[in-house]
Amino acid sequence: MKRLAVVLFGIMISGGPPLGALGALFGALHAQEAERFTGIDVFGLEYAADPQISPDGSHVVYVRTSMDIMEDRKRSELWIIGSDGSDHRRLAEGSSPRWSPAGDKLGYVSDGQILVRWMDTGETATLTQLLESPSGIRWSPDGARIAFNMHVPSTPPSLVSALKPPEGANWAAPPIMEDRFKNRQDGVGYLDFGFDHLFVMSVEGGTPTQITSGDFHHSSPAAWTADGEHLVFSANRNPDWEYDFRNSELYVVSIVGREIETLTERSGPDRTPVVSPDGRQVAYVGYDDRIRTYQVTRLYVMNRDGSDQREVPVELDRSLSAPVWAPDGSGIYLQYDDEGNSKIAFVTLTGELEILAHNVGGTSYGRPYGGGSFSVANDGRFAFNETRPEYPGDVAVGGRSGSTRRITRLNDDLLATKRLGEVEEIWWTSSFDDRPIQGWIVRPPEFDPSRRYPLILEIHGGPITNYGDRFSAEMQLLASADYVVLYANPRGSTSYGEEFGDLLYRNYPGNDYDDLMSGVDAVIDLGYVDEDNLFVTGGSAGGIMSAWIIGKTDRFRAAAPQKPVVNWYSKVLTADNWYGYYDTRYEGVPWENPENYLKFSPISLVGNVTTPTLLITGEEDLRTPLSETYQFFHALKLLKVETAVVRLPGASHDISRRPSQLVAKIANIVAWFDRFKTTSITS
Numbered sequence: 001m002k003r004l005a006v007v008l009f010g011i012m013i014s015g016g017p018p019l020g021a022l023g024a025l026f027g028a029l030h031a032q033e034a035e036r037f038t039g040i041d042v043f044g045l046e047y048a049a050d051p052q053i054s055p056d057g058s059h060v061v062y063v064r065t066s067m068d069i070m071e072d073r074k075r076s077e078l079w080i081i082g083s084d085g086s087d088h089r090r091l092a093e094g095s096s097p098r099w100s101p102a103g104d105k106l107g108y109v110s111d112g113q114i115l116v117r118w119m120d121t122g123e124t125a126t127l128t129q130l131l132e133s134p135s136g137i138r139w140s141p142d143g144a145r146i147a148f149n150m151h152v153p154s155t156p157p158s159l160v161s162a163l164k165p166p167e168g169a170n171w172a173a174p175p176i177m178e179d180r181f182k183n184r185q186d187g188v189g190y191l192d193f194g195f196d197h198l199f200v201m202s203v204e205g206g207t208p209t210q211i212t213s214g215d216f217h218h219s220s221p222a223a224w225t226a227d228g229e230h231l232v233f234s235a236n237r238n239p240d241w242e243y244d245f246r247n248s249e250l251y252v253v254s255i256v257g258r259e260i261e262t263l264t265e266r267s268g269p270d271r272t273p274v275v276s277p278d279g280r281q282v283a284y285v286g287y288d289d290r291i292r293t294y295q296v297t298r299l300y301v302m303n304r305d306g307s308d309q310r311e312v313p314v315e316l317d318r319s320l321s322a323p324v325w326a327p328d329g330s331g332i333y334l335q336y337d338d339e340g341n342s343k344i345a346f347v348t349l350t351g352e353l354e355i356l357a358h359n360v361g362g363t364s365y366g367r368p369y370g371g372g373s374f375s376v377a378n379d380g381r382f383a384f385n386e387t388r389p390e391y392p393g394d395v396a397v398g399g400r401s402g403s404t405r406r407i408t409r410l411n412d413d414l415l416a417t418k419r420l421g422e423v424e425e426i427w428w429t430s431s432f433d434d435r436p437i438q439g440w441i442v443r444p445p446e447f448d449p450s451r452r453y454p455l456i457l458e459i460h461g462g463p464i465t466n467y468g469d470r471f472s473a474e475m476q477l478l479a480s481a482d483y484v485v486l487y488a489n490p491r492g493s494t495s496y497g498e499e500f501g502d503l504l505y506r507n508y509p510g511n512d513y514d515d516l517m518s519g520v521d522a523v524i525d526l527g528y529v530d531e532d533n534l535f536v537t538g539g540s541a542g543g544i545m546s547a548w549i550i551g552k553t554d555r556f557r558a559a560a561p562q563k564p565v566v567n568w569y570s571k572v573l574t575a576d577n578w579y580g581y582y583d584t585r586y587e588g589v590p591w592e593n594p595e596n597y598l599k600f601s602p603i604s605l606v607g608n609v610t611t612p613t614l615l616i617t618g619e620e621d622l623r624t625p626l627s628e629t630y631q632f633f634h635a636l637k638l639l640k641v642e643t644a645v646v647r648l649p650g651a652s653h654d655i656s657r658r659p660s661q662l663v664a665k666i667a668n669i670v671a672w673f674d675r676f677k678t679t680s681i682t683s
Contacts, residue, residue, distance in 0.1 A: 036445050036480040037418045039663035042473050043069040046410040047392035048385045049076075049363045050096065050373055055103040057377035058083055062385070062395050063095050064410070065363075067659045074659075078108060083381065083397050085407040092117065092124065096135070100143040105203070107137050107146055114146065116203060127205050134199075136221030140228045145200050147222050147231055152210070153194040181242035184576045186622040187652040198222055198231060200255055211253055212260065216241060220271060225304065226279025230254055232263070234271040234284075245579065246289055250282070250306075263306035270300075272322065276329050280304055283312075283323045283332050291583055293508075294464050294494070294501035299323060299334065301349060313351035317497035327378045335360060335374065337495035339438055340468030342370045344384060346400065357404045359386050361470050362393025366656035367539070368440075368472040368487065369465060370495075389423035389440075391415060392471045419445035421479030423469065428522035430491070432514035435500075439488030439519050440469060442479040452530035453484045454677055457520055457556075459538030459545045463492040463504060463512065474656075474666055481670045483535070486523050490515035506587055508600060509548040516545070517553070532557070535673045539563050540624060540653065544602060547632060550613060551605025558676040560614045560669045563624040563653060566606075566632040568597040576622040606635040612642040614672040616665055618651025644672075 044067070051062040064079045078091040094110035106117045112133045117124045127146070128134065136149040162174040176190075184190055196219040201208035211231060212218045222231040236248045237260070250263040250270045263282070264270045268289035273282050282302055287295045297319040302309040314320065316336070324333040331348040333356075342360035347353050361372035362385050372393060374384035380400050385393035391411050398404035421442040430437055444453065456478050460467045467487050478485045489496065490512035492504035504510055524531050536556045538546045543564030550559045565571045569590045572581045582589050590597045598604050613636055617629040629645060636643040646668050648661050656662040 034417050034419045037415075037420055037473075037476045038480065039477060039667060041414060041418065042477075042659050042663050043067045044411075044414040045365055045392060045473060047362050047365055047387075048395045048408060048410060049393060051383040051385055051395050052097050052099055052375045053083070053377045053381060053383035053397070054099050055101060055378045057379050057381040060383040060395055060397065060407070061091065061097040061099070061106060062383075063097070064090075069659075072658050072660045074657075081395060081407055083383070083407065085405075088408065096137060098137050098139060100139050100203075101141055102143055105143065107139065107203075109134060109137065114148065114201075125205070127201065127203070128208065130208075135219075138221055138224060140200075140224050141226055142228055143203065145202055145228070147198060147200050147211075147224065148208075149196055149219055149221065150199055150208075151192060151194055152197050153192055156193045181579065182245075182576075184622050186576045187654055187657070189620070189622075198233060198253070200231075211255060211258055213258070223273045223275050223282075225252070225275055226277070229256070232273040232275060232282055234269075234273060237262075246584075248286075250284060252306075261306075263302065264309065269297075274323050274325055274332075275304070276325050277327060278329055281329075283325060285320055285323060285334075292502050293505040293584055294492070294498065296498040296501075297321065299332065299347065312347060312349060314347055314353055315351065316353060317499075319494065322373065324374075324376045327376070327380060333374070333376050333382065335372075337370050337466055337468070339495055340370075340440075340466050340489055341495075342372055342468070344374050344382065344398070354400075354402070356382070356400065356402055357384055357386075357396070357398050359388055359469075360384050361468075362387025362391070365392045365471065366474050366662050367460070368467045368470040368475065369460070370468060370470070387470045389442075389469055389471055390420060420476055421445055421485070422447065423475075425469065426486075426519075426522065428518055430511070430515045431518045431521075432511040435491065435515070437488060437490060437515045437519060438496075439486055440467070441523060442472075442475045442485040442487070444479045444482045444484065447528075449528050451528060453482065453528055454533035454535060454673070455520065455523060455529045455531075456483045456485045456673065457516060457534070457536045457538075458485055458487045459516065459536070459542030460487065460489070460493070461538070461540030461542050462494075463490075463508065463541040463545075464494055464501060466493045466495045468495075473662065477663075477666045478670065481674075483670075483673070484523065484529055486519055488516060488519050490519075504585075506585070508585065509545055509602075510600075512545065513549060513552060516549070530679075531555075533677050533679070535559070535676075537562060537669055539655070543624065547602035547613075548605065550611040551602055551608045554610050556611055557678070558612045558614070558673050560616060560672055561632070562616045562665065562669075563618065563621055563655070564602065564615065564628060564632065565624050566603045566628050567601045569594060569601070570631070571624070571628060572597075574625050574627065603631055603635065606632060607639070609636060609639065609641055612672070612676050614644050614646065614668065616646045616648070616655075616668060618648045618653065618655055618661075620650060621653045623653035 046066045049063040053060050061080045068075045081088040094108040096109045098107045114128045132151040134148040134150050138147045157177045165171040196217045198211045199208040216237045218235045220234045222233040232252050248269045253260045270286040273284045285297050299312040299320045318336045320334050322335045344357040345355050363371045372385045376382045386396035395408040396406045424441045534556045537560040539562035543561040546561035547564045615629045633645050
């Protein structure tokens with residue numbers, strides 16, 4: 001029925017048949033041939049997130065995300081399914097499900113409150129009356145208490161007392177004074193004044209107790225010690241924490257006395273602590289910060305009191321994340337990305353690694369980014385969300401045997417009626433230094449290798465991230481418009497080791513340009529791409545590289561940089577993460593090294609641009625502010641290069657947050673590229 005509603009909505013908005021003709025359509029739906037994936041189909045997509053397996057391994061509760069076509073937003077509900085795939089049903093509206101240690105209760109968040117459900121009866125209680133939204137809920141070992149994180153507001157700074165308006169007067173809002181190092185966040189706006197702290201409350205209800213204090217943020221979930229008397233957490237409580245923002249340490253706090261003890265002390269992040277089942281050890285991830293663009297995150301173990309800190313000697317040049325102790329304490333489950341594919345592995349304390357699952361992810365439904373998560377039962381079975389290019393995240397289960405099984409098929413009703421573009425892996429060598437570069441080709445449905453198709457080079461953001469063999473609505477929409485699509489992981493991408501990921505240190509944009517141009521040549525050599533019809537697009541870092549490319553070559557017939565940075569001087573002084581580039585990306589601060597900041601800015605090459613260019617950015621984007629887009633647009637206007645801007649009202653940096661804006665973005669890109677194609681598909 002969901003797919004039918006989407007089809008009918010598509011007919012109505014496209015001026016389709018009147019209601020009287022819909023009866024014939026109902027009967028024809030099952031008989032019709034499969035159609036290409038279109039923009040309206042995005043509203044029919046669903047994906048599974050945050051799968052939580054019960055302690056006995058018998059059930060999985062997960063967050064089922066669908067698209068509300070009337071509200072144009074994602075909708076999240078909690079669903080439960082047996083680990084054997086049986087008894088699949090809805091539980092409640094909410095997110096962040098967490099089983100109690102005994103598996104008899106489920107804690108979750110709904111409408112900004114913490115709720116508990118008794119699994120045997122279905123009775124549900126709202127435990128809190130919070131004025132701020134909770135996060136990071138964690139059960140105590142005895143199941144009697146829940147720890148969580150929450151913002152604690154503080155009074156904003158002020159130089160003067162505001163005048164009090166006369167009763168009934170309509171005055172402007174009083175001025176707001178700002179003195180914080182970080183004061184805005186993309187997708188949120190101006191941050192509320194105050195700090196995040198840890199709280200503990202009884203499962204029987206009552207008033208939560210604030211456990212941490214001080215003018216520091218405690219935003220990461222805490223881990224209970226085995227005796228239930230302390231919380232281990234990651235935070236940055238250093239005196240110069242605002243400027244030393246890449247750093248964090250592990251701490252332990254007493255629930256009763258609230259004394260805080262520092263467990264780690266080094267330059268670099270220490271995070272995600274997990275306490276061993278016997279309570280004697282703490283595992284965590286981090287690295288020694290050498291002030292670089294990219295550094296691999298490693299796995300560490302220490303004694304509960306912070307002594308004997310040591311790296312687990314895993315012979316794997318990949319960033320490790322999400323550690324979970326095995327129930328018997330024999331090792332640690334963890335997650336990592338390898339060559340664009342996310343995996344779950346088990347590591348012994350001596351460093352022996354065993355891969356347990358591949359294809360983790362599917363929550364980034366727009367573009368083929370990583371992500372996803374897993375959880376582990378008391379018997380070692382685990383649940384995770386699985387994706388392939390053919391489907392977004394589904395729930396899957398596995399065990400130490402290494403075999404996994406997908407137990408949901410959330411999109412079979414929709415995608416069974418759609419012809420998707422086939423995705424194929426491709427490798428080539430960079431013209432710069434012969435490094436191997438990985439990418440993927442998406443071919444149009446009904447692909448004919450005897451024809452010559454236009455090619456779209458689609459470039460990922462970050463750039464310290466990766467694309468992979470995962471579902472992507474955007475790539476499928478581009479392919480459905482009869483374009484061959486190439487997406488890739490040039491140098492600077494993650495999942496290929498520290499040295500590869502750090503190649504853009506003080507050289508970005510740099511030779512990632514050569515990697516991508518070599519990829520375009522490699523696809524042309526396959527014989528089915530029209531090299532007179534090449535196009536380029538990408539978002540964020542992909543928008544930067546798109547703008548950079550057209551300043552260095554005129555081989556592309558049109559370009560569509562999405563949410564680009566074109567001027568690093570202005571970017572690093574205006575964006576919400578303005579402070580994150582000095583020294584780690586470029587040497588020094590802009591006013592001390594303006595030539596270098598300009599050297600790597602696409603605006604420095606704008607005088608070379610002759611390519612028709614469409615720029616797309618959200619009006620409320622704080623990560624790559626709209627002013628960056630308009631700098632490039634105005635320069636192209638002065639140069640009389642054909643150009644336009646598409647602004648997305650209300651959109652932040654995450655354009656895909658609202659489904660209609662994802663669809664509109666791709667529709668505008670396709671229309672722009674179609675406008676400048678020399679011919680249609682040729683034989």
